[in-house]
Structure formats: C-alpha cells, structure tokens
Amino acid sequence: MADRPSPERNSGSGEEPSVPDDVWDKFLKDTEAELAGAPKEPSARARMVTERLRQQDARGESPESWRAGPARPERRRRVWPALGVLLAVAVAVVAVKPSVLPGDPFGTKDHAGPSVSPLPAETVAPTAPPSPADSETPSLARPFAGSxxxxxxxxxxxxxxxxxxxxxxxxxxxxxxxxxxxxxxxxxxxxxxxxxxxxxxxxxxxxxxxxxxxxxxxxxxxxxxxxxxxxxxxxxxxxxxxxxxxxxxxxxxxxxxxxxxxxxxxxxxxxxxxxxxxxxxxxxxxxxxxxxxxxxxxxxxxxxxxxxxxxxxxxxxxxxxxxxxxxxxxxxxxxxxxxxxxxxxxxxxxxxxxxxxxxxxxxxxxxxxxxxxxxxx
Structure with a gap:
C-alpha cells in the first residue's frame, strides 16, 4: 500500500487542509479496483483526490507509487507491436533470400547443382580439346551436367x-x-x-x-x-x-x-x-x-x-x-x-x-x- 501523502497547504492562509483518512482510503481502494478489473467511473471524491495528487506531482510532492505505478503497463503495450514489426521484416527477408539462413533448411541447393564460372568469349582457335568434365549424368533439372x-x-x-x-x-x-x-x-x-x-x-x-x-x-x-x-x-x-x-x-x-x-x-x-x-x-x-x-x-x-x-x-x-x-x-x-x-x-x-x-x-x-x-x- 502506498504511503499517505504529506499535509497539503491551505490556499487562504498559505496552507491547505490535508486529505482526510476516509477520502484517502477510498482513493486507494478505487485505484486498486481500476487496475485489477474493468475500468469504471471514479467517484467525485476520488476525482478530487486525483486532482490534488496531480498538483502535488507537478510540485514533486506525490507518493512514489503514484508516479511509478501506471508506467509499466504502458511499456508492455508498446513492446509487442515493435516485436511484431521486427518479426515481419525477418520473415520477408528469408522469403526473398533463403540463403541468409545457415545451412540449407529448405533444400534449395539440392537441385541447383554446383556453381560454375562461365568461360570468356573465344577469340582464337583453342589449342586443345576441353578438359574432361565431372562424370555426372544429365537430368531434366541439369541438362548440361557432365558436359x-x-x-x-x-x-x-x-x-x-x-x-x-x-x-x-x-x-x-x-x-x-x-x-x-x-x-x-x-x-x-x-x-x-x-x-x-x-x-x-x-x-x-x-x-x-x-x-x-x-x-x-x-x-x-x-x-x-x-x-x-x-x-x-x-x-x-x-x-x-x-x-x-x-x-x-x-x-x-x-x-x-x-x-x-x-x-x-x-x-x-x-x-x-x-x-x-x-x-x-x-x-x-x-x-x-x-x-x-x-x-x-x-x-x-x-x-x-x-x-x-x-x-x-x-x-x-x-x-x-x-x-x-x-x-x-x-x-x-x-x-x-x-x-x-x-x-x-x-x-x-x-x-x-x-x-x-x-x-x-x-x-x-x-x-x-x-x-x-x-x-x-
């Protein structure tokens, strides 16, 4: 339970009366109910106390729990959308270029065959026949294999x-x-x-x-x-x-x-x-x-x-x-x-x-x- 706020000052004499005990207890109960269950309309007294506490917060006099409490749920709500955006970007990158993943989880390399470097254009008659190629059998997927x-x-x-x-x-x-x-x-x-x-x-x-x-x-x-x-x-x-x-x-x-x-x-x-x-x-x-x-x-x-x-x-x-x-x-x-x-x-x-x-x-x-x-x- 949060500490009770310090005495407030009176606007007429320079000091305002402190919040009555029954009002403060009512505020705490209403606040706990709002956090635990569905939102509901606060009472008139709760609204009055809330307004006073906001004024105290502006002067740096509010209880620590008043200032820190509502911030945590707000951060949770913002983290999940950000994670969702990052996940969507990662999925898109993998879909366009599966090779970024280590190994070959989708089996994309099995049908492509080994990469070969193209020969430069022939400008003069060669002096010997081409070297023997790998003894691979041509297939529908690789019709020039072994050639x-x-x-x-x-x-x-x-x-x-x-x-x-x-x-x-x-x-x-x-x-x-x-x-x-x-x-x-x-x-x-x-x-x-x-x-x-x-x-x-x-x-x-x-x-x-x-x-x-x-x-x-x-x-x-x-x-x-x-x-x-x-x-x-x-x-x-x-x-x-x-x-x-x-x-x-x-x-x-x-x-x-x-x-x-x-x-x-x-x-x-x-x-x-x-x-x-x-x-x-x-x-x-x-x-x-x-x-x-x-x-x-x-x-x-x-x-x-x-x-x-x-x-x-x-x-x-x-x-x-x-x-x-x-x-x-x-x-x-x-x-x-x-x-x-x-x-x-x-x-x-x-x-x-x-x-x-x-x-x-x-x-x-x-x-x-x-x-x-x-x-x-």
Whole structure:
C-alpha cells in the first residue's frame, strides 16, 4: 500500500487542509479496483483526490507509487507491436533470400547443382580439346551436367561480333552489316525454336544473296523433300517434335567470328560455332542426352558500288557441319540423338571415335571415313 501523502497547504492562509483518512482510503481502494478489473467511473471524491495528487506531482510532492505505478503497463503495450514489426521484416527477408539462413533448411541447393564460372568469349582457335568434365549424368533439372558446355554461353549471347572496321572500299557500316547478317543466319538456323521443330527458317533464307539461285533452290528442296542429296541438316538444326523435345530453353554456344578483306572489293567473314542441344524423348521421358553440332561458314559481302550484288545480302561461299550423337545414314531432315538406354541395332560404326567438343581441329572435308562414334556427349 502506498504511503499517505504529506499535509497539503491551505490556499487562504498559505496552507491547505490535508486529505482526510476516509477520502484517502477510498482513493486507494478505487485505484486498486481500476487496475485489477474493468475500468469504471471514479467517484467525485476520488476525482478530487486525483486532482490534488496531480498538483502535488507537478510540485514533486506525490507518493512514489503514484508516479511509478501506471508506467509499466504502458511499456508492455508498446513492446509487442515493435516485436511484431521486427518479426515481419525477418520473415520477408528469408522469403526473398533463403540463403541468409545457415545451412540449407529448405533444400534449395539440392537441385541447383554446383556453381560454375562461365568461360570468356573465344577469340582464337583453342589449342586443345576441353578438359574432361565431372562424370555426372544429365537430368531434366541439369541438362548440361557432365558436359564442358556447362560453362559455355547461353544461346545467341555466345555469338559475339568483333568490332567492325573499314575493309578496302567497304565502309565500317558495310562491314558491320555483313557481321550482323552472318549472326542472323547463325541464330535463325541453329537457335530459333521454330527452326528447331522443323519449320521453314525464313529469316535465315532471307539474308542470303537472291542471285545464289542454285543454293536457294537446293535448300528449298531439302526443306520440303529431304533426301541424301538434299539434306537440310547441312545448314539447319532440326528435330522431329513427334520424337524429340528440347530440355529447357537454353542451348549452349561457343565459337568465334572473324573478318578480313576478300576478293572483288569484299569483306570475307569466317564463322565457326558449336551448338549443344539437350534433348529427351517426346512423351514424358526423363532420360536426357545431348546432340552437338559444329558449323563453319564462309561469308562474303561485296561492294554494291562496284559489283552487281543485292545491297545488304550475304553470299555463302562455304557451309559445312559436323554432328555428334545423331544417327548416321538417315535422311529425313531431322537429327536423331542416341540415348544410353537404346538397344544397339544395325551395323556397328565404321568411322573413328571423335570428341564433338574439340574445337582445336578443323572440320574434316573428307567424308569417306564412314560413320563414327563420339567419345562423350
């Protein structure tokens, strides 16, 4: 129980009468009831005593319990909302970035695989094949696991053009146009989803010099009626959607484009690129393999002020390809990857075993060595 307040002063004589005992007892009981139960309207006497005690408090004369009592519940009410705000912020941070928690409580690292650093862009021919990668099996979650291509660039981002400079009578702008058209041909022929599922690569065909009628006729026939002498795979990458589907939306790419002065006031562009396609069987199969296609193109763009050429179009002087992991002697216009679970049929391979990732060697022009095998996919 709080101590009784000291005598008060009278406003008329300089001293006020002290609070009567019965009034003080009434005040204490009312105060205890208000703290213990539901709030209620204080009596008139309690209000009078309260007012007197507030005046004493202003002069520093109130009992200690009067000043200290009500402060504790007020602090409790303010602490809980503050803790709630801090907890909400912590939950939001963990939701956005679970890695801030020690360990891996949500299992987010199990499916991401080890982090790999991307290779710098290829500017010159490598001197050796890529080092062996970890012997991991590709999966739907990690289709490039166990492949050197896991460190290669993604799709068109890997086709990096060199800085254009004037060549002979051709301006920097003309050279840059030849480089861009070469890139357009590569992207549409090897990376465009429509081309990959067997549709007509209209954009790629559209950058070719219209005066190359023999080439365009041969390509048109290959796309509409493929056979051994008219194979669209010589220029375009295609999979039969009824048989094969790509895994994910990433195709790994590595190579380089160079240019120099060509004959007849032209710029000669050389492109050498390898594309790695992760695939699975259509129909829900979970087994993943890869087909690797390397393409070499020699392109020319002549000065339209000196020769009768179509401005902005490129002339194809050479187009060659080497394919790793696709059935030999099949001329239906599609790539046919082999899977580990496939049962061997037909005659055994007669050609050499090669590494489809080896970019240190040129593509063989002699195709008489027969159908070989690949050392890795």
């Amino acid at each position: 050197p291509a896991e460190r290669w660039a993604d799709g068109a981002a890997g086709i990096v053009l060199p800085k254009a400079t004037p060549v002979g009578t051709l301006s920097k702008a003309r050279v840059e146009q030849a480089l861009r058209q070469t890139r357009t041909l590569l992207v549409d022929a090897n990376l465009d989803p429509a081309t990959l599922r067997g549709e007509r690569p209209a954009t790629a065909l559209g950058v070719i010099e219209p005066q190359q009628t023999e080439l365009l006729t041969r390509l048109d026939t290959a796309l509409s009626k493929p056979d051994e002498k008219h194979d669209p795979l010589s220029m375009f990458s295609r999979f039969d959607p009824a048989e094969i589907r790509l895994v994910g939306d990433v195709i790994k790419t590595r190579g380089r484009i160079t240019f120099k002065a060509g004959e007849q006031s032209s710029v000669a562009v050389h492109a050498d690129y390898t594309f790695v396609y992760p695939v699975t069987r259509a129909g829900g199969s979970k087994e993943v393999t890869r087909t690797i296609v390397r393409r070499v193109l020699d392109i020319q763009m002549s000065d339209p002020a000196r020769y009768k050429v179509t401005p902005g179009k490129i002339t194809i002087r050479r187009y060659d390809r080497d394919v790793g992991n696709s059935a030999c002697d099949v001329y239906d216009g599609y790539l046919h990857p082999a899977f580990t679970s496939d049962t061997a049929t037909g005659a055994p391979p007669t050609g050499p075993t090669t590494d489809p990732y080896d970019r240190s060697k040129g593509i063989e022009d002699d195709r008489t060595k027969g159908c070989g095998t690949v050392s890795r996919v």
